[in-house]
Amino acid sequence: MLGHGQAGNTKLVKQMNRHLLISRLREYKRVSRADLAKLTELSRPCVSSLVDEMIREGLINEVGVGESKGGRKPILLEYNFKAKGVIGAVFEGSTLHMSIADLSGELLFNYGTRLSQPTNGETAIRALEVGVDVLLKQSGFDKDHLLGIGIGLPGITQRTDGTISYAPSTGWMGLPVQQEMEARLRIPVFIENDVNLMTIGEFHQGIGFGVRNQVHMYVGTGIGAGIIVDGQFYRGFREAAGEIGYMMIGPVGRTRRGEYGVFERNYSVSGITEKARLILTGWNEDTSVIAELMRQSEGGNREAEQLLEDIYVHWAHGMVNMISVLDPELLIINGEMVNIGEQGIKKLNQLLAEWVPFVPPVKVAALGIKAGIIGAIQIVLEALT
Amino acid sequence: MLGHGQAGNTKLVKQMNRHLLISRLREYKRVSRADLAKLTELSRPCVSSLVDEMIREGLINEVGVGESKGGRKPILLEYNFKAKGVIGAVFEGSTLHMSIADLSGELLFNYGTRLSQPTNGETAIRALEVGVDVLLKQSGFDKDHLLGIGIGLPGITQRTDGTISYAPSTGWMGLPVQQEMEARLRIPVFIENDVNLMTIGEFHQGIGFGVRNQVHMYVGTGIGAGIIVDGQFYRGFREAAGEIGYMMIGPVGRTRRGEYGVFERNYSVSGITEKARLILTGWNEDTSVIAELMRQSEGGNREAEQLLEDIYVHWAHGMVNMISVLDPELLIINGEMVNIGEQGIKKLNQLLAEWVPFVPPVKVAALGIKAGIIGAIQIVLEALT
DNA sequence: TTTGATAGTTAAGATGACTAACAAAGTGTC
DNA sequence: GACACTTTGTTAGTCATCTTAACTATCAAA
Numbered sequence: 001m002l003g004h005g006q007a008g009n010t011k012l013v014k015q016m017n018r019h020l021l022i023s024r025l026r027e028y029k030r031v032s033r034a035d036l037a038k039l040t041e042l043s044r045p046c047v048s049s050l051v052d053e054m055i056r057e058g059l060i061n062e063v064g065v066g067e068s069k070g071g072r073k074p075i076l077l078e079y080n081f082k083a084k085g086v087i088g089a090v091f092e093g094s095t096l097h098m099s100i101a102d103l104s105g106e107l108l109f110n111y112g113t114r115l116s117q118p119t120n121g122e123t124a125i126r127a128l129e130v131g132v133d134v135l136l137k138q139s140g141f142d143k144d145h146l147l148g149i150g151i152g153l154p155g156i157t158q159r160t161d162g163t164i165s166y167a168p169s170t171g172w173m174g175l176p177v178q179q180e181m182e183a184r185l186r187i188p189v190f191i192e193n194d195v196n197l198m199t200i201g202e203f204h205q206g207i208g209f210g211v212r213n214q215v216h217m218y219v220g221t222g223i224g225a226g227i228i229v230d231g232q233f234y235r236g237f238r239e240a241a242g243e244i245g246y247m248m249i250g251p252v253g254r255t256r257r258g259e260y261g262v263f264e265r266n267y268s269v270s271g272i273t274e275k276a277r278l279i280l281t282g283w284n285e286d287t288s289v290i291a292e293l294m295r296q297s298e299g300g301n302r303e304a305e306q307l308l309e310d311i312y313v314h315w316a317h318g319m320v321n322m323i324s325v326l327d328p329e330l331l332i333i334n335g336e337m338v339n340i341g342e343q344g345i346k347k348l349n350q351l352l353a354e355w356v357p358f359v360p361p362v363k364v365a366a367l368g369i370k371a372g373i374i375g376a377i378q379i380v381l382e383a384l385t
Numbered sequence: 386m387l388g389h390g391q392a393g394n395t396k397l398v399k400q401m402n403r404h405l406l407i408s409r410l411r412e413y414k415r416v417s418r419a420d421l422a423k424l425t426e427l428s429r430p431c432v433s434s435l436v437d438e439m440i441r442e443g444l445i446n447e448v449g450v451g452e453s454k455g456g457r458k459p460i461l462l463e464y465n466f467k468a469k470g471v472i473g474a475v476f477e478g479s480t481l482h483m484s485i486a487d488l489s490g491e492l493l494f495n496y497g498t499r500l501s502q503p504t505n506g507e508t509a510i511r512a513l514e515v516g517v518d519v520l521l522k523q524s525g526f527d528k529d530h531l532l533g534i535g536i537g538l539p540g541i542t543q544r545t546d547g548t549i550s551y552a553p554s555t556g557w558m559g560l561p562v563q564q565e566m567e568a569r570l571r572i573p574v575f576i577e578n579d580v581n582l583m584t585i586g587e588f589h590q591g592i593g594f595g596v597r598n599q600v601h602m603y604v605g606t607g608i609g610a611g612i613i614v615d616g617q618f619y620r621g622f623r624e625a626a627g628e629i630g631y632m633m634i635g636p637v638g639r640t641r642r643g644e645y646g647v648f649e650r651n652y653s654v655s656g657i658t659e660k661a662r663l664i665l666t667g668w669n670e671d672t673s674v675i676a677e678l679m680r681q682s683e684g685g686n687r688e689a690e691q692l693l694e695d696i697y698v699h700w701a702h703g704m705v706n707m708i709s710v711l712d713p714e715l716l717i718i719n720g721e722m723v724n725i726g727e728q729g730i731k732k733l734n735q736l737l738a739e740w741v742p743f744v745p746p747v748k749v750a751a752l753g754i755k756a757g758i759i760g761a762i763q764i765v766l767e768a769l770t
Numbered sequence: 771t772t773t774g775a776t777a778g779t780t781a782a783g784a785t786g787a788c789t790a791a792c793a794a795a796g797t798g799t800c
Numbered sequence: 801g802a803c804a805c806t807t808t809g810t811t812a813g814t815c816a817t818c819t820t821a822a823c824t825a826t827c828a829a830a
Contacts, residue, residue: 007405007427008398009787010816016393017818023390034777042392043819048778071776072826213622225710229614236712237598238743246709246741248702249633260742317633321706324631325610327621356631357645358623394818395785402787419808428788433809456807457795 017042018050022385025060025079026104032066032074051077058083079103085141088376089128090152090194092369094119096127099373100135103147105205105381107374109138125180132185146187147384150376151177152194190379197375198334198365199226200233204378207332207366214330215322216365217244219315219337223264225322249317267314269336272307279303290339312344316351323356334365402427403435407770410445410464411489417451417459436462443468464488470526473761474513475537475579479504481512482754485520486762488532488770490590492755494523510565517570531572532769535761536562537579575764582760583719583750584611585618589763592717592751599715600707601750602629604700604722608649610707634702652699654721657692664688675724697729701736708741719750 006012017040024039025031033051037044054060059080066074081104089098098111111131115123128151136143181189192200199216202208208216208228216226225242227234234241245264252262265271269289276289279301283292290311297305319331333340340348345362352359367374391397402425409424410416418436422429439445444465451459466489474483483496496516500508513536521528566574577585584601587593593601593613601611610627612619619626630649637647650656654674661674664686668677675696682690704716718725725733730747737744752759 005405005408006401007425007787008393008401010395010398010818013393013395013398013817016391020390020392032777040392044778045780045820046818049817068827069776070774070828072778074777227710229619234614237714237745238712240712240743241710243709243712247706248740260740262740321629321632322710324628325612325626325707325710327623327625327628329622355633355645355647358625360622395787396818398817399786417808429809430789430811431787434786453796454807455797455805457809459808 014050017046018054021047021050021054022059022079025077030063030066030076030078032076034074036077081106084145084147085136085139086147086377086380087132087135087149088152088373088380089131089149090197090372090376091115091124091154092194092372096124096131097369097373098128098131098135099370099377100139100141101374101377103381103385105374105377107370107377109135111135111138121177121180125177125184128181129184143185143187146185148188148190148380149181149185150197150378150380151181151189151191152197152372152376153177153191154194188380188384190376190383192376192379194372195224196226196233197373197379198367198371199228199332199375200378201367201371201373201375202332202334202365203228203233205367205374206371207363208330211330213326213328214332215326215328216332216334217315217319217322217337218335219268219333220335221268221270222261223268223318227326227328229326244318244322247318247321249321250314263314263318267311267318272311272336275307276304279307288336288339290336290344294339294341294344312340312347313351316348316355319348319352319362320355323352323358323360327358328360331360331362332365333362334371338364399435402431403439406432406435406439407444407464410462415448415451415461415463417461419459421462466491469530469532470521470524471532471762471765472517472520472534473537473758473765474516474534475582475757475761476500476509476539477579477754477757481509481516482758483513483516483520484755484758484762485524485526486759488766490759490762490766492759492762494520496520496523506562506565510562510569513566514569528570528572531570533573533575533765534566534570535575535577535582535763535765536566537582537757537761538562538576539579573765573769575761575768577761577764579757580609581611581618582758582764583752583756584613584717584760585763586752586756586758586760587717587719587750588613588618590752590759591756592748593715596715598711598713599717600711600713601717601719602700602704602707602722603720604653604718605720606653606655607646608653608703612711612713614711629703629707632703632706634706635699648699648703652696652703657696657721660692661689664692673721673724675721675729679724679726679729697725697732698736701733701740704733704737704747705740708737708743708745712743713745716745716747717750718747719756723749 020040021036024036028039033047034044037047040047051060055062061078061080063076063078066076081102084103085100086103087098087100089096094115094117096113096115099107100109101107111134113127113131115127132149136146178189178191195218198218202216203214208214212228212231214228218224218226223245225244227242245261245268247263249263250266272289273285276283276293280292280296293304293308297308315337323331348362349359365371405425406421409421413424418432419429422432425432436445440447446463446465448461448463451461466487469488470485471488472483472485474481479500479502481498481500484492485494486492496519498512498516500512517534521531563574563576580603587601588599593599597613597616599613603609603611608630610629612627630646630653632648634648635651657674658670661668661678665677665681678689678693682693700722708716733747734744750756
């Protein structure tokens with residue numbers, strides 16, 4: 001494909017070159033016009049004219065003079081990260097977490113609030129509005145300097161029209177969150193599934209930084225995966241890619257119609273808990289199952305040891321299946337899996353190496369609770385910068 | 386991402402617009418300059434000038450006059466599919482199949498030959514040269530009107546430098562097929578794994594035509610899958626995507642180091658044959674295992690029936706695992722799987738519906754032996770038109 | 771101080787798309 | 801058949817943007 005499937009004209013050329021300059025500038029931080037010309041293979045006059053234009057617009061700043069390389073000293077340029085702010089929001093249970101970031105994606109201020117129960121769409125949206133106001137005041141950005149808002153929601157989000165098409169845990173079914181927020185705030189709003197955002201966050205600022213093909217496996221109440229292909233979040237045809245809870249791993253049992261999710265039923269936190277209950281003595285179920293299993297296993301509980309082994313093996317099965325389909329460069333584990341520790345990782349690696357000749361590095365998610373918010377901010381930056 | 390990561394200039398604009406026109410012309414077959422202007426949103430003078438240029442170059446032909454829509458009759462244009470030829474070649478065992486096609490991808494002439502044993506790189510390349518000569522003569526294209534050659538090879542091909550990095554069945558390890566052929570023929574040569582080409586062929590001209598997200602499952606001596614994401618063949622980080630023979634399906638057994646492929650060991654044709662041998666009476670192993678199992682199962686052989694059921698269930702597991710990871714729009718089955726017939730497909734669909742809420746249509750590959758050659762031709766067309 | 775290099779700007783030229791106007795070739799209506 | 805109106809395609813001139821070539825500004829080192 002040599003073409004780009006799009007009509008070209010001078011406007012497009014200029015837009016492309018401006019974005020090329022900006023992206024190089026973001027990448028190399030402090031460079032001169034001459035450097036940019038070399039980096040982009042554009043002529044120096046062209047770079048100068050575009051840079052001047054963007055300086056006038058406030059997108060770029062001149063920030064001092066650099067070292068001479070045998071001639072006139074270069075004027076260093078910097079992308080003006082502070083030109084606009086971006087807000088990310090994530091609903092987690094009945095809590096709303098929000099942060100404001102600059103154009104570099106760096107979080108500047110945070111905000112959190114508990115939603116009044118019962119949560120319905122209206123209270124959620126009003127809470128968002130309050131959060132936006134607070135963050136704008138704290139950070140000193142005014143409304144015109146807000147690039148956009150990214151919102152993470154539980155359930156399946158219909159990205160085309162911005163409504164929530166499926167969200168059993170909240171009462172928000174069918175709510176046009178995006179339209180509503182855009183109408184009220186008059187800035188671009190993007191919504192996305194909260195788990196997807198964690199993957200995107202880890203990819204942009206976490207342990208997966210810079211790796212263009214990676215898979216995230218998340219074990220929580222359910223089991224899911226986030227897939228990044230060639231630097232893009234992969235959604236599948238029905239937005240259902242990565243729903244690996246449906247994989248055929250572990251005992252199939254009697255399947256009743258409409259009761260899907262074999263892997264999930266067996267090896268999600270809920271599935272594991274059911275089995276662990278019968279084995280562990282004196283376990284406070286508010287704490288991590290895996291941590292407790294590890295503790296009691298080391299304490300000599302043979303059954304716990306066996307269950308743990310069984311869990312490792314079947315988690316590894318899930319990983320093998322994804323690896324064999326996708327051949328990723330990196331595999332990131334998250335959720336309850338982060339509790340397995342160094343030896344757990346080692347164990348998983350051993351198992352994987354037994355079954356596949358090409359095992360990608362397995363790493364633990366690094367951002368924790370912040371991943372979702374960072375992801376929310378990143379989808380805005382990706383779409384609008 | 387608003388930008389394209391590339392510097393823009395007038396040359397690029399022209400190239401983009403030329404390709405845009407060509408692609409619309411290929412799509413809509415016979416249209417006027419005015420129609421093209423509407424389709425591409427380019428101005429009529431611009432379309433006229435580009436079209437005239439391409440007519441002079443022989444890429445486009447004027448082919449008569451169309452019906453008036455209330456004004457002057459339009460001059461109909463057609464992409465000149467006959468402007469250049471493309472050759473596709475596939476090695477299959479000791480046989481070499483080749484075809485020449487025009488720019489529409491339609492096969493014009495075929496050629497086949499048996500390679501003298503033992504096959505080494507030199508004999509293979511010489512056979513290719515002969516085939517090219519024969520096909521050029523038959524079709525009347527001269528060498529200058531050959532766009533390129535696509536070659537399908539067994540084993541893993543290193544696409545970056547065009548060498549075969551792994552091909553156990555042939556004696557071609559490390560052979561720089563691409564460079565060698567380009568040096569001898571002086572036209573672009575593309576090499577690709579033969580199974581991948583079957584997927585690409587089915588996508589462009591077979592049962593998967595027009596579906597931009599699809600997965601092909603192939604059961605033969607081994608088990609593999611071809612993945613098309615957003616119209617592009619997906620290769621993974623180490624060119625190992627779709628190696629689903631490694632999936633953890635069926636009995637794991639004792640795994641010796643370096644002996645990978647649980648799914649493959651259990652449910653490839655080889656794996657099935659091992660089990661079938663003990664059950665089937667009077668089976669000629671040159672014929673399809675599945676066909677024979679179906680026949681004897683209907684004839685009342687209970688054990689054959691059970692094995693067949695077991696095979697369906699585990700093939701379906703493999704399909705479920707791929708579906709849950711990738712969420713494709715279409716699933717195409719190929720190889721030994723094509724022998725399961727209508728009822729077999731129905732059975733698979735039932736099983737899938739039990740385990741996943743979103744089951745894509747399951748269809749049988751349509752092109753048979755030609756798929757590989759068509760795929761080889763398509764990778765050339767994709768790269769160079 | 772001179773020489774040579776690097777950084778940045780200015781001016782002129784090239785390219786290619788766009789607009790406006792027009793010619794060519796129809797249809798339809800009275 | 802004359803006239804109005806459409807659609808197709810071309811011509812001529814304008815505009816936007818990049819490029820080249822030449823110039824100024826600034827600096828290091830001999």
